Amino acid sequence: MSEKEVKNLEVIFEARIERDDKIEPKDWMPEKYRKTHIRQISQHAHSEIVGMLPEGNWITRAPSLRRKAALLAKVQDEGGHGLYLYAAAETLGISREEMYEQLHTGKAKYSSIFNYPAITWADIGAIGWLVDGAAIINQVALCSTSFGPYARAMVRICKEESFHQRQGYEIMLTLCRGTEEQKAMAQDALNRWWWPSLMMFGPRDEDSPHTAQSMKWKLKRKTNDELRQQFIDQTVPQADLLGISVPDPELKFNSETGHYDFGEIDWDEFWQVVKGHGPCNKERMEARVGAWEGGAWVRDAAMAYAEKQEKRKVAKAS
Amino acid sequence: MKNQDLYIYILGIADNSLILGQRLGELCGHGPSLETDIALTNIALDLFGQTRSYYRYAASLAGEGKTEDDVAMLRIERDYRNVLLVEQPNTHFGHVIARQYLFDVFHFQLMTALVDSNDETLAAVAAKGIKEVGYHKRFSGDWLKRLGDGTGESHEKMQEAIDHFWPYIAELFDTTESDERMIESGVGVDVATFRESYYSEVTDQLKEATLTVPENPYSKKGGKQGVHSEHMGYILTELQYMQRTYPNLTW
Numbered sequence: 001m002s003e004k005e006v007k008n009l010e011v012i013f014e015a016r017i018e019r020d021d022k023i024e025p026k027d028w029m030p031e032k033y034r035k036t037h038i039r040q041i042s043q044h045a046h047s048e049i050v051g052m053l054p055e056g057n058w059i060t061r062a063p064s065l066r067r068k069a070a071l072l073a074k075v076q077d078e079g080g081h082g083l084y085l086y087a088a089a090e091t092l093g094i095s096r097e098e099m100y101e102q103l104h105t106g107k108a109k110y111s112s113i114f115n116y117p118a119i120t121w122a123d124i125g126a127i128g129w130l131v132d133g134a135a136i137i138n139q140v141a142l143c144s145t146s147f148g149p150y151a152r153a154m155v156r157i158c159k160e161e162s163f164h165q166r167q168g169y170e171i172m173l174t175l176c177r178g179t180e181e182q183k184a185m186a187q188d189a190l191n192r193w194w195w196p197s198l199m200m201f202g203p204r205d206e207d208s209p210h211t212a213q214s215m216k217w218k219l220k221r222k223t224n225d226e227l228r229q230q231f232i233d234q235t236v237p238q239a240d241l242l243g244i245s246v247p248d249p250e251l252k253f254n255s256e257t258g259h260y261d262f263g264e265i266d267w268d269e270f271w272q273v274v275k276g277h278g279p280c281n282k283e284r285m286e287a288r289v290g291a292w293e294g295g296a297w298v299r300d301a302a303m304a305y306a307e308k309q310e311k312r313k314v315a316k317a318s
Numbered sequence: 319m320k321n322q323d324l325y326i327y328i329l330g331i332a333d334n335s336l337i338l339g340q341r342l343g344e345l346c347g348h349g350p351s352l353e354t355d356i357a358l359t360n361i362a363l364d365l366f367g368q369t370r371s372y373y374r375y376a377a378s379l380a381g382e383g384k385t386e387d388d389v390a391m392l393r394i395e396r397d398y399r400n401v402l403l404v405e406q407p408n409t410h411f412g413h414v415i416a417r418q419y420l421f422d423v424f425h426f427q428l429m430t431a432l433v434d435s436n437d438e439t440l441a442a443v444a445a446k447g448i449k450e451v452g453y454h455k456r457f458s459g460d461w462l463k464r465l466g467d468g469t470g471e472s473h474e475k476m477q478e479a480i481d482h483f484w485p486y487i488a489e490l491f492d493t494t495e496s497d498e499r500m501i502e503s504g505v506g507v508d509v510a511t512f513r514e515s516y517y518s519e520v521t522d523q524l525k526e527a528t529l530t531v532p533e534n535p536y537s538k539k540g541g542k543q544g545v546h547s548e549h550m551g552y553i554l555t556e557l558q559y560m561q562r563t564y565p566n567l568t569w
Contacts, residue, residue, distance in 0.1 A: 052347035052355075059343035059362075060553075063560035063569035064387045065373065068343070069366045075346050076359040083352055121560060121569070171569075178567055287348060295350020297475065298411045301468025308467065 017217060022148035025091035033217060036210070037147050038092050039108070040219060042099045045085035046110035048078045050103075050284050054118035055127060063121055070167055071124060077160045084156070088149040104289045106276065111135075113196050115278035122175055122182075122189035128168015130190075130197040130235065136161045137231050138201070141221040169238065176242045183244070190239065191247045198262075199270045201228040232260050321379045323496040324437070326399065327506055328379075329389075330497065330542060331428070332372035333400035336390060338421060339365035340553050341408060350411055357457055358414070364450040371443045391561045395554055396544040403486040405541070405549050409479075412465055412472070416479035419458035423519055424490045426451045427512045436504040459523055466527025473528065480524065481532050488537035491516070 001009075009028050016023065023029055052075050059075065062068035086096045102108035113131050118124060139161060142154040175186040202208055202224040214220035222230075236253075239246050250263035272278065319325055342362035349355030373386035380389065403421055408414050429451050432444035465476040491513040493501065500506030521531050540546065560569065 049347070049352065056346040056348075059346055060340050060556040061559045063564075063567075065366060065370050065390055067569055069363060069370070072343065072346070072359055072363045072366065076356055076363065079347075079352055079356040079359065083356070086352070174569060181564065182567060291348045291350065291355075295354075295411065297469070297471050298350035298354070298465070301472030302464050303468075304472075305464040305468045 017146050020144075020146075020218075022151065023146050024148045032213075034092050036214065036217070036219065037150065038089055038094050040214075041085055041089040041092075041147075041150055042094070042102065043109050043111075045082050045089060045099065046103045046108055047114065048082035048085060050110045050114045050288060051131075052078050052082075053284055053287050054114055054116070054280070055124060057118055058121065058124050061121075062124075067124075067171070074128070074164050074167065077164070081153075081157045081160070084153045085150075088147075088153045091149050100292060104285070104292065106285075109274070111200060112270070112273045112278060113200050114284060115273050115281045116192070116196050117280050120185050120189060122172070122185040123193070125168050125171030125175060125186065126189035126193040128164050128166075129172050129238070130168075130193050131200070132161050132165040132168055133235060134197050134200040134231050136165060137227050137234075141227070142219075144218070144221065146218040172242055172244075176244060186242065187244045190244050194247050195265060195269075196273075198228055198232070198265055199273075201225070201231065203267070203270070229259055232262055236260055319380060323499045324505060325376055325379045326494075326496045327500045328372050328376045328440070329397075330399040330494070331432075332369045332376065332390075333398050334404050334421070334425070335365040335372075336369045336557075337398070337400045337550075337553060338362075338404040338417075339369065340557055341404065341406075341417075342414075345408055345414065354411075354461075361418070361454050361457065364447070364454065368443065368447045368450070371439075371446070375439050375443075387561065391558050395546060395550055398541075398544060398546065398550065398554070400541050400546075401486070401489045402538055402541040402547050403483065403489065405547055405553060406483070406486070407549055410475060412475040412479035413482065415458055415461045415465060416476070416483045418454065419462050419523070420483055420487055420520065421490075422451060422455035422458050423516055423523075424487075424509075426455050427516060428507060428509065431507040431512070435507065440505065462523060462529075463527040466524070466529040476527070477529050480529055481534070484532040484534050485536050485538045487516075487520075489539035489542060492539060492542055494542055 010030060013023075013029060013033075023033075055071060055078075056075050059068060059071055062071050086099060089099060090096060099108065103110065113134075118127060136158060139154050139158050143151055143158060145151045145154065172186050172189075175182040205211060205223045205225045208224050211220060211223055215223070232251075236246055236251065248263045250261065252261050253259075254261045273281065276282075339362045342358050342365070345355070346359050346362070347355065349358060369390060370386055373389045376389045377384040377386050403417060406413070406417055426448070429444045429448040433441055433448065435441045435444070462476065465472040467473070491509050493509060497506055497509075501508045524531050
C-alpha cells in the first residue's frame with residue numbers, strides 16, 4: 001500500500017470515529033489504534049483476573065453462607081469478564097498466551113488497586129463499594145468507545161459491576177448498622193481503600209501521556225481528573241449515609257463549583273505501586289505465574305486429548 | 319431434639335457439599351486456565367447453594383432460633399458428618415478432579431434416589447440439585463478422560479490421584495445407625511443399594527480414560543462418625559473464623 005493510500009484510509013477512519021461509527025475487527029485501522037487497544041483491553045482483562053485474588057482470599061472465610069455464595073458469584077463474574085475481554089483483544093490479532101506472557105513478565109500492567117491487601121471482611125465491602133464504583137465510572141464511559149467488541153463487552157460488564165457495587169455497599173451498610181466493632185472495621189477499610197481508589201483514575205491530566213490520543217479515538221470520553229471528580233462527588237454522600245468519614249481533612253463541598261474539593265493524592269505512593277513495589281505486587285504475580293506454570297501439564301493434556309480424539313474421528317470416518 | 323435422626327441425616331448430606339465447597343473455594347483464581355477456574359467456582363457455588371437449603375431445614379428442626387449459619391459454622395469438629403474424601407487437600411489439579419469425580423458419581427446417585435424420599439423438603443432440594451450435580455459429574459468425568467488419556471505426565475498424575483483416593487470411596491456407602499432408622503422410615507436413602515452400580519460406572523470411566531482400576535482392598539473412613547483427618551481442623555478454622563471471632567453478629 002502506498003503512503004498516499006494509507007493516508008486516505010486514515011482520513012476515512014478518522015471520519016468514521018467522528019461519526020461515532022463502530023470500528024470492527026476486520027476493518028482497516030491505524031497500527032497505533034490497534035496497539036493502543038490491545039494495551040488497554042488486555043490491561044483491563046488482566047485487572048479482572050488479578051482482581052479475583054484479593055477477594056478470592058475471603059471465600060473460605062466469608063462470615064455467612066449467603067455472603068460466601070455472593071462473593072463466589074462475584075469472583076466468578078470477574079473471571080467471566082476476563083474471558084470476554086481477552087476474547088475482544090484476540091480479535092485484534094494477539095493470543096491469550098501472548099497476553100499472559102506480557103502480564104507475567106511485567107510488560108503489561110493491571111490495575112494497581114489489586115496490589116493492596118484485603119485483610120478484613122470490611123475490605124470485601126469496601127472493594128465492592130469503592131473499587132467497583134470507580135471501575136464503573138471508568139467503564140460506563142467505555143460503553144460508547146469506538147472499538148465495537150470492546151464497547152459491547154463493556155455494556156455487559158457494566159451491568160454486572162453495578163450489581164457488585166451495590167452488593168459491596170450493602171456489606172458496608174450492614175457493618176455500619178452493626179456493633180461499634182463492626183463500624184470500626186468499616187471505617188478502617190474506608191481509611192485504607194479511599195486513596196488507592198482515587199488513584200485508580202490514573203495520574204493527573206497533565207501527567208497522563210495517552211489521554212489526548214485516547215480522547216481523539218473515543219477510547220476515553222473524559223479525562224482522568226474529570227472522572228476522579230465524578231467519583232468523589234458521587235461517593236462522599238454515600239459515606240455520609242453510612243456514617244463513616246472519608247480520610248481527607250481537606251475534603252469540603254465547594255458550593256461555587258458544585259463539586260467537592262479534596263486533598264492531594266500521594267503520587268509517590270501511586271508510582272511506587274505502579275512500578276511494582278506495592279504491598280502485594282509480588283504476591284499477585286507469584287499467584288498468577290504459579291497458576292499458569294503449575295497448570296501447564298493440564299493444558300497440555302487437554303490439547304493432547306483433543307488431538308487424539310480428532311485422529312480417532314478421522315480414522316473412524318475413513 | 320425430637321427429630322435428632324433426621325437432623326443428623328441432613329448434616330450427613332449437607333456437610334459433604336459444605337466441605338467440598340470450601341476446598342473448591344480455595345482454588346478460586348488459581349486454576350490452570352480461566353475456563354476451569356470459572357467452572358470449579360461454579361461447582362462450589364452450586365454446592366453452597368444446596369447446603370443453604372439443607373441447613374435452613376436442619377436449623378428449623380433444631381429450633382431455639384438457630385440459623386443456617388449456626389448449623390453450618392458453629393459446630394465442633396466431631397459433629398461434622400462429611401466423609402473423609404471431600405476434606406482432602408487440593409494437592410494438584412489431578413487430585414481436584416479425582417476427588418470431584420469420585421464424589422460426583424455418588425452425589426448424583428444419592429440425589430436421584432433422594433427425589434423419592436417421603437420427606438418433602440429433602441425430595442425438593444434433591445430435585446433442584448440433581449441437574450447441577452449432573453453437570454458437575456460431566457465436568458469432572460470429562461477432565462478425568464482428558465488427563466488420563468492426555469499426555470504421559472497427565473496420565474501418571476491422574477493414576478496417582480485415583481490410587482490415592484480409592485480407599486476413601488468405601489465410606490460413601492457406609493450407613494450409620496441413625497441412617498438406618500431414616501432408611502426404615504422412608505426418609506433416607508439406602509446407599510448400599512447403589513454401591514455396585516457406582517463401582518461399575520466408575521470402572522467404565524476409568525477404563526475409557528485409559529487408567530487402571532486400583533485393586534487396593536483397604537479403606538479409610540471415619541468422617542461419618544465425626545472422626546476426621548488432620549486436615550479438617552484447618553478447614554473449620556477458616557470456615558468458622560468470623561463467626562468464632564465475632565460471636566452473635568449480623569453480617
